[in-house]
Amino acid sequence: MRTTPDESANELLDVVPIVMRDIRSEMRSRRSHDLTVPQFRTLAFVNRNTGSSLLEVANFMGLTPPSASRLVDVLISRGFMTREEQATDRRRVKLTVTRRGLAVLKTCREGTLAHLSDKLSCLAPEDREGIVRAMQTLRSVFATDTHKRALLK
Amino acid sequence: MRTTPDESANELLDVVPIVMRDIRSEMRSRRSHDLTVPQFRTLAFVNRNTGSSLLEVANFMGLTPPSASRLVDVLISRGFMTREEQATDRRRVKLTVTRRGLAVLKTCREGTLAHLSDKLSCLAPEDREGIVRAMQTLRSVFATDTHKRALLK
DNA sequence: TATTGTTATACTCTATAACTATA
DNA sequence: TATAGTTATAGAGTATAACAATA
Numbered sequence: 001m002r003t004t005p006d007e008s009a010n011e012l013l014d015v016v017p018i019v020m021r022d023i024r025s026e027m028r029s030r031r032s033h034d035l036t037v038p039q040f041r042t043l044a045f046v047n048r049n050t051g052s053s054l055l056e057v058a059n060f061m062g063l064t065p066p067s068a069s070r071l072v073d074v075l076i077s078r079g080f081m082t083r084e085e086q087a088t089d090r091r092r093v094k095l096t097v098t099r100r101g102l103a104v105l106k107t108c109r110e111g112t113l114a115h116l117s118d119k120l121s122c123l124a125p126e127d128r129e130g131i132v133r134a135m136q137t138l139r140s141v142f143a144t145d146t147h148k149r150a151l152l153k
Numbered sequence: 154m155r156t157t158p159d160e161s162a163n164e165l166l167d168v169v170p171i172v173m174r175d176i177r178s179e180m181r182s183r184r185s186h187d188l189t190v191p192q193f194r195t196l197a198f199v200n201r202n203t204g205s206s207l208l209e210v211a212n213f214m215g216l217t218p219p220s221a222s223r224l225v226d227v228l229i230s231r232g233f234m235t236r237e238e239q240a241t242d243r244r245r246v247k248l249t250v251t252r253r254g255l256a257v258l259k260t261c262r263e264g265t266l267a268h269l270s271d272k273l274s275c276l277a278p279e280d281r282e283g284i285v286r287a288m289q290t291l292r293s294v295f296a297t298d299t300h301k302r303a304l305l306k
Numbered sequence: 307t308a309t310t311g312t313t314a315t316a317c318t319c320t321a322t323a324a325c326t327a328t329a
Numbered sequence: 330t331a332t333a334g335t336t337a338t339a340g341a342g343t344a345t346a347a348c349a350a351t352a
Contacts, residue, residue, distance in 0.1 A: 008281040009269035011288035013176060013262070017190055018295045020173045021215045023166065028344085036318065037170055054334060062174045067320050069335060074318075091328045091333040109166070116162035119294050127290045128161040134287030135164035137280045141272050142171045181321085191342065207311060220343050222312060227341070244310040244351045 012138075022119070023112060032111030033104045040112075042071055043080060043105045047097045053086070054093045062144060080104055165291075175272075176265060185264035186257045191216075193265075195224055196233060196258045200250045206239070207246045215297060233257055 024037050035043070038061065045060050046052055058068035072095065075081040080101030086092040097105065120128055177190050188196070191214065198213050199205055211221035225248065228234040233254030239245040250258065273281055 003278055003282040003285050005270035005273045005276075005281065006266055008273050008284045008288075009266045011285050012172065012269055012273075013265060015288040015292050015295075016169060016172050016176060017194060018297070019165065019169050019291055022295050023169060024343095025215065038319070041170060055332090062178065063319090064321060065334065066322080066336080070319075073335095089329075089333085093334070112166060113159055113162045116165055117158035120158045120161050120165075123158075123290065123294065125156055128158065129156040130283060131161045131287045131290060132156050132164050134284045135161075135168040137276065137284060138172055139168050141276065142168075142175050144171070189341065208309090216342090217344060218311060219313080219345080223342075226312095242310085242352075246311070 023116070026112050026115045027108060029111075032108045032115075035104065035108045038071055039075055039080075040105070040108055042068075042075060043097060043101055044109070046081060046095045047102060047105060050096055051086075051094045054095070057095065060144065075101065176269070179265050179268045180261060182264075185261045185268075188257065188261045191224055192228055192233075193258070193261055195221075195228060196250060196254055197262070199234060199248045200255060200258060203249055204239075204247045207248070210248065213297065228254070 020037075026032055027035050027037055027040055042057055042061060045057060049056065054065060054068055054072065057063075057072065058065050061068060061071070063071070072081065072083065076083055080098055082096045082098060084094045084096070086094045120131070123131075173190075179185055180188050180190055180193055195210055195214060198210060202209065207218060207221055207225065210216075210225065211218050214221060214224070216224070225234065225236065229236055233251055235249045235251060237247045237249070239247045273284070276284075
Protein backbone atom coordinates (compact mmCIF):
# COMPACT_ATOMS: atom_id res chain seq x y z
CA MET A 1 0.00 0.00 0.00
CA ARG A 2 1.49 3.32 -1.04
CA THR A 3 0.03 5.82 1.34
CA THR A 4 0.47 9.40 0.26
CA PRO A 5 -0.49 12.22 2.62
CA ASP A 6 -3.36 12.95 0.27
CA GLU A 7 -4.71 9.44 0.43
CA SER A 8 -4.72 9.41 4.20
CA ALA A 9 -6.25 12.89 4.22
CA ASN A 10 -9.00 11.59 2.00
CA GLU A 11 -9.82 8.75 4.36
CA LEU A 12 -9.85 11.08 7.33
CA LEU A 13 -12.23 13.47 5.61
CA ASP A 14 -14.51 10.63 4.71
CA VAL A 15 -14.62 8.71 7.96
CA VAL A 16 -14.10 11.17 10.81
CA PRO A 17 -17.47 12.89 10.29
CA ILE A 18 -19.20 9.52 10.29
CA VAL A 19 -17.75 8.49 13.64
CA MET A 20 -18.35 11.96 15.00
CA ARG A 21 -22.03 11.80 14.16
CA ASP A 22 -22.33 8.53 16.00
CA ILE A 23 -20.70 10.00 19.09
CA ARG A 24 -22.91 13.07 18.94
CA SER A 25 -26.16 11.21 18.62
CA GLU A 26 -25.26 8.87 21.44
CA MET A 27 -24.47 11.83 23.71
CA ARG A 28 -27.65 13.66 22.81
CA SER A 29 -29.68 10.59 23.64
CA ARG A 30 -31.28 10.42 27.02
CA ARG A 31 -29.16 7.40 27.95
CA SER A 32 -26.09 9.56 28.29
CA HIS A 33 -27.85 12.52 29.96
CA ASP A 34 -28.13 14.75 26.94
CA LEU A 35 -24.83 16.61 26.79
CA THR A 36 -23.67 18.05 23.49
CA VAL A 37 -20.15 17.11 22.43
CA PRO A 38 -18.79 20.61 23.14
CA GLN A 39 -20.45 20.57 26.56
CA PHE A 40 -18.95 17.20 27.31
CA ARG A 41 -15.47 18.22 26.23
CA THR A 42 -15.62 21.49 28.15
CA LEU A 43 -16.79 19.75 31.27
CA ALA A 44 -14.04 17.16 30.95
CA PHE A 45 -11.39 19.81 30.41
CA VAL A 46 -12.43 21.92 33.40
CA ASN A 47 -12.67 18.79 35.49
CA ARG A 48 -9.07 17.96 34.63
CA ASN A 49 -8.02 21.61 35.09
CA THR A 50 -9.98 22.93 38.02
CA GLY A 51 -9.98 26.69 38.26
CA SER A 52 -9.11 27.20 34.60
CA SER A 53 -9.90 30.51 32.93
CA LEU A 54 -12.23 31.16 30.07
CA LEU A 55 -9.39 31.64 27.61
CA GLU A 56 -7.92 28.31 28.55
CA VAL A 57 -11.23 26.69 27.71
CA ALA A 58 -11.49 28.64 24.47
CA ASN A 59 -8.00 27.63 23.50
CA PHE A 60 -8.54 23.95 24.29
CA MET A 61 -11.82 23.92 22.44
CA GLY A 62 -10.54 25.90 19.48
CA LEU A 63 -13.24 28.52 19.99
CA THR A 64 -13.35 32.29 20.11
CA PRO A 65 -13.81 33.72 23.62
CA PRO A 66 -17.45 34.69 23.05
CA SER A 67 -18.27 31.17 21.89
CA ALA A 68 -16.58 29.66 24.90
CA SER A 69 -18.37 32.12 27.16
CA ARG A 70 -21.75 31.02 25.81
CA LEU A 71 -20.85 27.38 26.16
CA VAL A 72 -19.95 27.97 29.79
CA ASP A 73 -23.19 29.93 30.30
CA VAL A 74 -25.19 26.88 29.32
CA LEU A 75 -23.22 24.57 31.58
CA ILE A 76 -23.68 26.97 34.49
CA SER A 77 -27.39 27.37 33.81
CA ARG A 78 -27.71 23.61 33.95
CA GLY A 79 -25.86 23.52 37.27
CA PHE A 80 -22.85 21.63 35.99
CA MET A 81 -20.23 24.33 36.55
CA THR A 82 -19.54 27.49 38.55
CA ARG A 83 -17.80 30.72 37.61
CA GLU A 84 -15.97 32.91 40.15
CA GLU A 85 -13.44 35.72 40.03
CA GLN A 86 -9.82 34.84 40.54
CA ALA A 87 -8.48 36.56 43.64
CA THR A 88 -5.13 37.47 42.11
CA ASP A 89 -6.54 38.95 38.91
CA ARG A 90 -10.14 40.00 39.01
CA ARG A 91 -10.46 40.08 35.25
CA ARG A 92 -9.96 36.35 35.20
CA VAL A 93 -12.57 33.77 35.79
CA LYS A 94 -12.16 30.59 37.77
CA LEU A 95 -14.21 27.68 36.46
CA THR A 96 -15.12 24.65 38.54
CA VAL A 97 -17.19 21.56 37.84
CA THR A 98 -19.93 20.99 40.41
CA ARG A 99 -20.66 17.66 42.01
CA ARG A 100 -23.69 17.37 39.80
CA GLY A 101 -21.63 18.24 36.74
CA LEU A 102 -19.16 15.55 37.62
CA ALA A 103 -21.93 12.99 37.96
CA VAL A 104 -23.36 13.92 34.56
CA LEU A 105 -19.91 13.87 33.00
CA LYS A 106 -19.32 10.41 34.38
CA THR A 107 -22.67 9.08 33.19
CA CYS A 108 -22.18 10.60 29.77
CA ARG A 109 -18.67 9.27 29.37
CA GLU A 110 -19.62 5.80 30.52
CA GLY A 111 -22.69 5.69 28.34
CA THR A 112 -20.80 6.82 25.28
CA LEU A 113 -17.89 4.48 25.93
CA ALA A 114 -20.26 1.57 26.38
CA HIS A 115 -21.93 2.42 23.11
CA LEU A 116 -18.65 2.71 21.24
CA SER A 117 -17.22 -0.39 22.88
CA ASP A 118 -20.20 -2.31 21.76
CA LYS A 119 -19.67 -1.20 18.18
CA LEU A 120 -15.97 -2.06 18.32
CA SER A 121 -16.44 -5.38 20.06
CA CYS A 122 -17.00 -7.24 16.80
CA LEU A 123 -13.54 -6.30 15.54
CA ALA A 124 -10.42 -8.41 15.73
CA PRO A 125 -8.11 -7.33 18.56
CA GLU A 126 -5.44 -6.31 16.05
CA ASP A 127 -7.91 -4.02 14.32
CA ARG A 128 -8.71 -2.34 17.61
CA GLU A 129 -5.02 -2.02 18.26
CA GLY A 130 -4.60 -0.36 14.88
CA ILE A 131 -7.32 2.11 15.82
CA VAL A 132 -5.66 2.95 19.11
CA ARG A 133 -2.33 3.54 17.43
CA ALA A 134 -3.86 5.65 14.68
CA MET A 135 -5.66 7.77 17.26
CA GLN A 136 -2.43 8.33 19.12
CA THR A 137 -0.75 9.38 15.91
CA LEU A 138 -3.60 11.74 15.08
CA ARG A 139 -3.51 13.22 18.56
CA SER A 140 0.15 14.04 18.11
CA VAL A 141 -0.66 15.90 14.91
CA PHE A 142 -3.93 17.63 15.79
CA ALA A 143 -4.04 18.15 19.56
CA THR A 144 -3.95 21.77 20.58
CA ASP A 145 -3.58 21.46 24.31
CA THR A 146 -0.31 19.66 24.79
CA HIS A 147 1.35 21.37 27.75
CA LYS A 148 -1.28 24.00 27.37
CA ARG A 149 -1.31 25.19 30.92
CA ALA A 150 2.44 25.51 30.93
CA LEU A 151 2.31 27.57 27.76
CA LEU A 152 -0.43 29.82 28.99
CA LYS A 153 1.17 30.71 32.27
CA MET B 154 -0.51 -3.85 23.90
CA ARG B 155 -3.77 -5.33 25.20
CA THR B 156 -6.50 -3.43 23.44
CA THR B 157 -9.90 -3.87 24.95
CA PRO B 158 -12.95 -2.46 23.20
CA ASP B 159 -13.15 0.08 25.99
CA GLU B 160 -9.64 1.28 25.50
CA SER B 161 -10.11 1.85 21.81
CA ALA B 162 -13.46 3.51 22.51
CA ASN B 163 -11.70 5.85 24.88
CA GLU B 164 -9.16 6.89 22.28
CA LEU B 165 -11.87 7.44 19.71
CA LEU B 166 -13.86 9.63 22.07
CA ASP B 167 -10.78 11.65 22.86
CA VAL B 168 -9.32 12.15 19.40
CA VAL B 169 -12.17 12.15 16.90
CA PRO B 170 -13.61 15.47 18.12
CA ILE B 171 -10.16 17.05 17.87
CA VAL B 172 -9.69 16.06 14.24
CA MET B 173 -13.28 17.00 13.52
CA ARG B 174 -12.78 20.51 14.80
CA ASP B 175 -9.77 20.93 12.57
CA ILE B 176 -11.74 19.82 9.53
CA ARG B 177 -14.63 22.09 10.43
CA SER B 178 -12.55 25.19 10.91
CA GLU B 179 -10.68 24.62 7.67
CA MET B 180 -13.97 24.27 5.79
CA ARG B 181 -15.46 27.36 7.35
CA SER B 182 -12.42 29.37 6.35
CA ARG B 183 -12.64 31.47 3.23
CA ARG B 184 -9.90 29.38 1.57
CA SER B 185 -12.28 26.47 1.20
CA HIS B 186 -15.33 28.57 0.24
CA ASP B 187 -17.08 28.48 3.58
CA LEU B 188 -19.08 25.30 3.54
CA THR B 189 -20.13 23.71 6.80
CA VAL B 190 -19.26 20.04 7.22
CA PRO B 191 -22.90 18.94 6.84
CA GLN B 192 -23.25 21.08 3.71
CA PHE B 193 -20.10 19.58 2.27
CA ARG B 194 -21.19 16.03 2.99
CA THR B 195 -24.67 16.60 1.62
CA LEU B 196 -23.32 18.15 -1.55
CA ALA B 197 -20.88 15.29 -2.00
CA PHE B 198 -23.61 12.70 -1.45
CA VAL B 199 -26.04 14.27 -3.91
CA ASN B 200 -23.23 14.68 -6.40
CA ARG B 201 -22.50 10.96 -6.19
CA ASN B 202 -26.24 10.14 -6.24
CA THR B 203 -27.84 12.57 -8.64
CA GLY B 204 -31.60 12.76 -8.31
CA SER B 205 -31.65 11.39 -4.78
CA SER B 206 -34.62 12.04 -2.54
CA LEU B 207 -34.72 13.92 0.72
CA LEU B 208 -35.02 10.77 2.76
CA GLU B 209 -31.93 9.33 1.14
CA VAL B 210 -30.03 12.43 2.19
CA ALA B 211 -31.47 12.28 5.70
CA ASN B 212 -30.54 8.65 6.00
CA PHE B 213 -27.00 9.13 4.76
CA MET B 214 -26.49 12.11 7.03
CA GLY B 215 -28.12 10.50 10.04
CA LEU B 216 -30.60 13.34 10.33
CA THR B 217 -34.35 13.60 10.79
CA PRO B 218 -36.23 14.63 7.65
CA PRO B 219 -36.91 18.18 8.86
CA SER B 220 -33.21 18.70 9.57
CA ALA B 221 -32.24 17.40 6.16
CA SER B 222 -34.89 19.61 4.58
CA ARG B 223 -33.38 22.69 6.23
CA LEU B 224 -29.90 21.72 5.19
CA VAL B 225 -31.05 21.39 1.60
CA ASP B 226 -32.86 24.76 1.85
CA VAL B 227 -29.57 26.46 2.65
CA LEU B 228 -27.74 24.75 -0.19
CA ILE B 229 -30.48 25.74 -2.62
CA SER B 230 -30.55 29.32 -1.37
CA ARG B 231 -26.82 29.50 -2.02
CA GLY B 232 -27.32 28.18 -5.55
CA PHE B 233 -25.47 24.92 -5.00
CA MET B 234 -28.37 22.52 -5.53
CA THR B 235 -31.82 22.28 -7.10
CA ARG B 236 -34.99 20.56 -5.95
CA GLU B 237 -37.63 19.21 -8.39
CA GLU B 238 -40.53 16.80 -8.20
CA GLN B 239 -39.97 13.28 -9.36
CA ALA B 240 -42.18 12.50 -12.32
CA THR B 241 -43.04 8.99 -11.21
CA ASP B 242 -43.95 9.91 -7.62
CA ARG B 243 -44.80 13.53 -7.03
CA ARG B 244 -44.32 13.26 -3.28
CA ARG B 245 -40.66 12.64 -3.89
CA VAL B 246 -38.05 15.23 -4.47
CA LYS B 247 -35.21 15.00 -6.95
CA LEU B 248 -32.04 16.73 -5.81
CA THR B 249 -29.30 17.80 -8.17
CA VAL B 250 -26.01 19.62 -7.63
CA THR B 251 -25.64 22.69 -9.85
CA ARG B 252 -22.51 23.49 -11.82
CA ARG B 253 -21.71 26.15 -9.26
CA GLY B 254 -22.27 23.68 -6.42
CA LEU B 255 -19.89 21.26 -8.04
CA ALA B 256 -17.22 23.93 -8.36
CA VAL B 257 -17.59 24.88 -4.69
CA LEU B 258 -17.55 21.24 -3.65
CA LYS B 259 -14.34 20.71 -5.60
CA THR B 260 -12.65 23.78 -4.15
CA CYS B 261 -13.72 22.85 -0.65
CA ARG B 262 -12.57 19.27 -0.94
CA GLU B 263 -9.23 20.23 -2.45
CA GLY B 264 -8.62 22.95 0.10
CA THR B 265 -9.44 20.67 2.99
CA LEU B 266 -7.40 17.79 1.62
CA ALA B 267 -4.43 20.07 1.08
CA HIS B 268 -4.73 21.29 4.64
CA LEU B 269 -4.98 17.78 6.07
CA SER B 270 -2.22 16.48 3.81
CA ASP B 271 0.04 19.19 5.05
CA LYS B 272 -0.62 18.19 8.63
CA LEU B 273 -0.01 14.53 7.86
CA SER B 274 3.08 15.09 5.75
CA CYS B 275 5.38 15.10 8.76
CA LEU B 276 4.42 11.54 9.65
CA ALA B 277 6.28 8.40 8.73
CA PRO B 278 4.67 6.57 5.79
CA GLU B 279 3.83 3.62 8.01
CA ASP B 280 1.97 5.90 10.41
CA ARG B 281 -0.10 7.24 7.54
CA GLU B 282 -0.73 3.71 6.42
CA GLY B 283 -1.93 2.87 9.92
CA ILE B 284 -4.32 5.80 9.74
CA VAL B 285 -5.72 4.66 6.41
CA ARG B 286 -6.28 1.15 7.70
CA ALA B 287 -7.87 2.36 10.90
CA MET B 288 -10.23 4.60 8.92
CA GLN B 289 -11.23 1.69 6.74
CA THR B 290 -11.93 -0.39 9.81
CA LEU B 291 -13.98 2.40 11.34
CA ARG B 292 -15.93 2.89 8.14
CA SER B 293 -16.89 -0.76 8.19
CA VAL B 294 -18.27 -0.34 11.70
CA PHE B 295 -19.89 3.09 11.54
CA ALA B 296 -20.90 3.76 7.94
CA THR B 297 -24.63 3.97 7.42
CA ASP B 298 -24.84 4.14 3.66
CA THR B 299 -23.29 0.90 2.47
CA HIS B 300 -25.42 -0.23 -0.45
CA LYS B 301 -27.87 2.35 0.67
CA ARG B 302 -29.50 3.00 -2.63
CA ALA B 303 -30.00 -0.69 -3.16
CA LEU B 304 -31.65 -0.97 0.23
CA LEU B 305 -33.88 2.01 -0.29
CA LYS B 306 -35.23 0.99 -3.64
C1' DT C 307 -54.09 4.73 5.68
C1' DA C 308 -49.08 5.05 4.78
C1' DT C 309 -45.35 7.72 2.78
C1' DT C 310 -42.79 12.00 1.51
C1' DG C 311 -41.74 16.09 2.65
C1' DT C 312 -42.36 20.93 4.81
C1' DT C 313 -43.55 24.39 8.44
C1' DA C 314 -43.54 25.87 13.22
C1' DT C 315 -40.94 26.23 17.17
C1' DA C 316 -37.11 25.93 20.23
C1' DC C 317 -32.29 25.23 21.53
C1' DT C 318 -27.39 25.04 20.77
C1' DC C 319 -23.01 26.17 18.27
C1' DT C 320 -20.23 29.53 16.45
C1' DA C 321 -18.50 33.85 14.60
C1' DT C 322 -17.61 39.09 14.40
C1' DA C 323 -18.17 43.56 16.40
C1' DA C 324 -18.65 46.36 20.18
C1' DC C 325 -18.39 46.89 24.86
C1' DT C 326 -16.92 46.77 30.23
C1' DA C 327 -13.75 46.05 33.79
C1' DT C 328 -9.28 45.32 35.43
C1' DA C 329 -4.21 45.53 35.09
C1' DT D 330 -2.81 50.86 26.43
C1' DA D 331 -3.32 45.81 26.73
C1' DT D 332 -5.82 41.83 28.55
C1' DA D 333 -9.96 39.02 30.16
C1' DG D 334 -14.31 38.49 29.52
C1' DT D 335 -19.32 39.54 28.22
C1' DT D 336 -23.21 41.31 25.40
C1' DA D 337 -25.34 42.06 20.92
C1' DT D 338 -26.40 40.13 16.79
C1' DA D 339 -26.77 36.81 13.20
C1' DG D 340 -26.62 32.39 10.54
C1' DA D 341 -26.54 27.47 10.74
C1' DG D 342 -27.44 22.66 12.72
C1' DT D 343 -30.64 19.82 14.94
C1' DA D 344 -34.80 17.93 17.18
C1' DT D 345 -39.98 17.16 18.05
C1' DA D 346 -44.67 18.12 16.83
C1' DA D 347 -47.95 19.27 13.61
C1' DC D 348 -49.22 19.61 9.04
C1' DA D 349 -49.99 19.04 3.62
C1' DA D 350 -49.87 16.43 -0.47
C1' DT D 351 -49.58 12.25 -2.87
C1' DA D 352 -49.92 7.22 -3.32
